[in-house]
Amino acid sequence: MSIYNIKRDHSRFRQIVKGKIKQDLKKYVTNGEMIGRKGKDLVSIPIPQIEIPRFRFGDREQGGTGQGEGKAGDPINGQPGDQQDGEGQAGNQAGEHMLDVDLTLQELAEILGEELALPRIEPRGHKTVKAKTERYTAIANQGPNSLRHFKRTFKETLRRQIASGTYDAKNPIIVPIRRDYRFRSWKTDEKHENSAVIIYMMDVSGSMGDEQKEIVRTEAFWIDTWLRSQYKGIETRYIIHDATAREVDEDTFFKTRESGGTLISSAYKLCEKIIETDYGPSDWNIYPFHFSDGDNWSGEDTRLCLDLLDKSLLPMSNQFCYGQVESRYGSGQFYKDLKEHFGTSHERVTLSKIENKEGILQSIKEFLGKGK
Amino acid sequence: MSSGYESSALTPDLTRLRDEIRAYAIGYGLDPFEVIFEMVDSDQINSLAALGGFPVRYPHWRFGMDYDQLSKGYQWGLQKIYEMVINTDPAYAYLMKANNMVDQKTVIAHVYGHVDFFKNNYWFSKTNRKMLDAMANNAVKIRGFMDRYGQDEVENFIDHCLALENLIDPFLPFSTPKKAEHRRNDPRGLTEEADEKPAEPVGRLKIPHSYMDPYMNPPEFLEAQRQKLQDQNKQQAHNPPSPQKDILLFLLENSPLHDWQYDVLRIIRDEAYYFAPQAQTKIMNEGWASYWHSKILTEKALKDSELIDFCDHNAGVLAMAPGKINPYKIGVELFRDIEDRWNKGKFGKEYDECDNMVAKAKWDKKLGLGRKKIFEVRKVCNDVTFIDEYFTEEFCDRMKLYTYAFNRRTNQQEIVDRDWKKVRDKLLFQLTNMGQPLIYVVDGNFQNKGELLLQHRHQGLDLDTRWSRETMRSLSAIWNRPVNVETEVDGQKKLLSYNNGEFSERFL
Numbered sequence: 085m086s087i088y089n090i091k092r093d094h095s096r097f098r099q100i101v102k103g104k105i106k107q108d109l110k111k112y113v114t115n116g117e118m119i120g121r122k123g124k125d126l127v128s129i130p131i132p133q134i135e136i137p138r139f140r141f142g143d144r145e146q147g148g149t150g151q152g153e154g155k156a157g158d159p160i161n162g163q164p165g166d167q168q169d170g171e172g173q174a175g176n177q178a179g180e181h182m183l184d185v186d187l188t189l190q191e192l193a194e195i196l197g198e199e200l201a202l203p204r205i206e207p208r209g210h211k212t213v214k215a216k217t218e219r220y221t222a223i224a225n226q227g228p229n230s231l232r233h234f235k236r237t238f239k240e241t242l243r244r245q246i247a248s249g250t251y252d253a254k255n256p257i258i259v260p261i262r263r264d265y266r267f268r269s270w271k272t273d274e275k276h277e278n279s280a281v282i283i284y285m286m287d288v289s290g291s292m293g294d295e296q297k298e299i300v301r302t303e304a305f306w307i308d309t310w311l312r313s314q315y316k317g318i319e320t321r322y323i324i325h326d327a328t329a330r331e332v333d334e335d336t337f338f339k340t341r342e343s344g345g346t347l348i349s350s351a352y353k354l355c356e357k358i359i360e361t362d363y364g365p366s367d368w369n370i371y372p373f374h375f376s377d378g379d380n381w382s383g384e385d386t387r388l389c390l391d392l393l394d395k396s397l398l399p400m401s402n403q404f405c406y407g408q409v410e411s412r413y414g415s416g417q418f419y420k421d422l423k424e425h426f427g428t429s430h431e432r433v434t435l436s437k438i439e440n441k442e443g444i445l446q447s448i449k450e451f452l453g454k455g456k
Numbered sequence: 457m458s459s460g461y462e463s464s465a466l467t468p469d470l471t472r473l474r475d476e477i478r479a480y481a482i483g484y485g486l487d488p489f490e491v492i493f494e495m496v497d498s499d500q501i502n503s504l505a506a507l508g509g510f511p512v513r514y515p516h517w518r519f520g521m522d523y524d525q526l527s528k529g530y531q532w533g534l535q536k537i538y539e540m541v542i543n544t545d546p547a548y549a550y551l552m553k554a555n556n557m558v559d560q561k562t563v564i565a566h567v568y569g570h571v572d573f574f575k576n577n578y579w580f581s582k583t584n585r586k587m588l589d590a591m592a593n594n595a596v597k598i599r600g601f602m603d604r605y606g607q608d609e610v611e612n613f614i615d616h617c618l619a620l621e622n623l624i625d626p627f628l629p630f631s632t633p634k635k636a637e638h639r640r641n642d643p644r645g646l647t648e649e650a651d652e653k654p655a656e657p658v659g660r661l662k663i664p665h666s667y668m669d670p671y672m673n674p675p676e677f678l679e680a681q682r683q684k685l686q687d688q689n690k691q692q693a694h695n696p697p698s699p700q701k702d703i704l705l706f707l708l709e710n711s712p713l714h715d716w717q718y719d720v721l722r723i724i725r726d727e728a729y730y731f732a733p734q735a736q737t738k739i740m741n742e743g744w745a746s747y748w749h750s751k752i753l754t755e756k757a758l759k760d761s762e763l764i765d766f767c768d769h770n771a772g773v774l775a776m777a778p779g780k781i782n783p784y785k786i787g788v789e790l791f792r793d794i795e796d797r798w799n800k801g802k803f804g805k806e807y808d809e810c811d812n813m814v815a816k817a818k819w820d821k822k823l824g825l826g827r828k829k830i831f832e833v834r835k836v837c838n839d840v841t842f843i844d845e846y847f848t849e850e851f852c853d854r855m856k857l858y859t860y861a862f863n864r865r866t867n868q869q870e871i872v873d874r875d876w877k878k879v880r881d882k883l884l885f886q887l888t889n890m891g892q893p894l895i896y897v898v899d900g901n902f903q904n905k906g907e908l909l910l911q912h913r914h915q916g917l918d919l920d921t922r923w924s925r926e927t928m929r930s931l932s933a934i935w936n937r938p939v940n941v942e943t944e945v946d947g948q949k950k951l952l953s954y955n956n957g958e959f960s961e962r963f964l
Binding site for chain 2: 085086087088089090092093094095096097098100105106109112129131132133134136137138139140141142147148149150151152153154155156157158159160
């Protein structure tokens with residue numbers, strides 16, 4: 085037997101919960117949860133519910149019947165109405181760490197996009213045609229009878245007859261002629277895939293403390309999430325640098341703490357090399373992000389950096405982003421230098437200062453608000 | 457529809473198994489409808505469960521909501537639907553493709569228990585056994601309305617109707633058939649009723665011999681009867697003539713509805729009536745099915761190697777969480793208790809009046825009436841009469857049941873009592889009217905202004921005020937005039953009113 089496709093009801097329900105449609109139901113939404121288990125952690129799985137109002141008794145007044153040990157006056161362990169599914173004993177695990185698992189990253193990105201009013205990114209680069217699919221969604225004037233679209237043909241005939249005055253509402257006979265016939269036809273969907281790479285660069289010199297790294301980590305996560313929602317198959321590369329630069333994996337990127345001087349140009353050079361070897365700018369959307377506390381070793385190196393940006397990095401990239409994390413030890417000079425050189429409204433350069441954790445959101449908006 | 461929504465027929469193995477178990481069931485005296493088993497995957501069974509077991513329903517977000525919860529519960533391994541069967545003839549039941557053989561056996565046996573119950577229990581006797589088609593037709597109809605009047609418009613009206621879904625009278629199908637049928641589209645129903653004036657003068661008692669007439673029908677008596685009839689006729693002008701529990705019917709007959717709204721409300725009402733017996737017999741129905749799956753499997757169908765798996769799963773199904781009642785457990789235990797008592801003759805005056813506890817415990821008259829008795833019980837009882845008649849002190853003690861209540865001082869639910877009569881009464885209270893407040897429509901022309909007056913018959917529990925207000929909003933959307941509910945709050949009679957977006961209350 086065929087089973088009715090419930091997915092549409094499901095998405096309608098989700099939309100109501102999100103407050104997108106049928107606003108008046110929003111007030112009936114209750115936020116229940118189920119307690120699940122993922123490895124050692126308990127996870128809270130939110131199950132929003134909309135209760136349709138009914139005439140009913142007050143909740144707590146009601147009391148009820150139960151089963152188990154205990155004498156009069158003993159509290160019931162596990163209050164009625166609690167979710168008590170599963171085999172684990174709910175109750176004695178309270179206080180353990182709970183993770184919320186409701187949102188997929190895709191949904192998270194959507195929320196981020198809505199919240200910060202981020203524009204959809206216009207990809208550039210060659211659109212490589214990935215796949216062609218044919219779907220019968222179009223209507224054609226010619227076709228085999230087996231594909232005749234009755235409703236459209238009928239409408240067409242009706243339209244013609246009304247227009248030509250041969251339609252009689254009292255005797256509604258519809259006679260199609262050859263040119264009224266409409267047929268189902270296919271459309272070819274071409275799927276394009278755009279590829280993107282994010283290159284994160286981070287200053288790990290002695291002046292970048294744990295707090296600064298935490299800010300970089302959080303910001304990088306959100307940027308990653310957003311860009312991933314925009315491009316399929318996004319790649320990420322990580323570079324850390326002090327006086328020299330090297331490429332590392334994600335884990336190392338966020339955990340390393342080096343000490344020593346800072347030569348920002350070393351990172352830019354490595355970045356340039358990675359792009360040149362692996363990511364042809366004509367096929368790739370390239371996003372270099374650089375985070376630092378703004379302390380560079382010398383003015384000479386800064387000049388070298390600007391030169392690199394002007395000559396190679398900027399022409400290759402969609403957008404170059406520099407985020408400066410406020411640090412007790414940093415001078416913040418590099419931000420000023422970049423600003424002086426590129427001005428505040430350069431087409432491909434985005435500068436942002438992140439003063440503390442609260443500044444992250446604003447900074448993301450500055451980075452991604454241009455839609456490039 | 458794509459193949460993802462297509463269930464498949466039984467495998468040859470399972471077909472053999474089904475035939476085998478059906479034969480056992482019939483051998484024990486069960487009398488089920490034909491059952492059509494469909495194989496489904498987890499997503500399909502979650503969809504089906506959300507749709508109340510029916511493969512085709514009208515579009516509504518609440519099905520999506522139930523699906524959301526069921527599929528999340530399944531994904532996280534918290535809950536799993538083992539068995540689902542719908543009350544139709546032939547009955548449809550669903551088997552999960554992923555279940556192992558022991559589970560399939562258990563489910564098939566369990567299903568035959570349910571289907572026997574559907575077919576033979578009195579309270580199901582008035583249900584529409586072609587509901588599969590009816591539901592599909594309802595779906596087509598409502599979808600058509602949505603195409604024509606807009607999804608939001610129709611769905612909002614459905615929401616309003618659902619708020620009143622519980623305002624029906626489950627006993628109505630068992631009263632005179634004429635009353636059960638609504639009359640809007642059937643004016644003939646009215647004239648027929650008018651034609652059926654009794655030929656006898658009203659109120660005259662029927663007597664076997666004419667010489668008794670002056671004694672049994674003296675003039676004063678006839679006068680009183682006439683007066684009574686006049687009063688009745690006066691009341692006929694009043695709408696409804698007497699308080700009516702089927703409020704949905706009253707609304708159907710008297711509300712200013714568009715034709716499509718009338719159809720939607722009728723559909724909601726029909727479906728509510730269809731599901732009502734299931735709510736009325738939850739404990740019995742599950743108990744009966746569990747009784748038979750245990751019996752069939754342990755006595756016949758189970759292989760030695762499958763015993764442990766069976767016990768494991770069976771224990772899960774029958775487990776009781778503290779503070780909650782599991783209808784499967786109470787039901788099956790009570791059936792077994794009845795069987796045991798009637799096998800041993802532990803009933804009747806002699807047994808009840810015996811105060812020697814030792815003798816009572818050892819009581820065994822070897823009557824062997826148990827099996828016959830439980831078949832009788834499954835035929836005539838619903839949950840209320842089942843508990844009322846067969847719940848005993850011994851059973852209550854053995855099951856360790858208690859009543860609890862909320863203690864405002866400690867802010868928690870606490871055990872109140874283990875006295876079996878109190879437990880029984882509490883259970884009965886929860887089961888009566890399916891745990892819903894008793895509400896009647898009293899007047900369709902309240903204060904002579906065309907307002908609606910409902911009356912809540914207070915039985916010790918107040919209505920939830922917030923929910924009442926919201927429900928009145930829906931009621932008024934259908935009635936199109938102000939609505940009023942007479943209830944009791946903290947021991948004082950109160951009239952709640954809703955008029956065009958405004959709520960008001962006053963003491964009576």
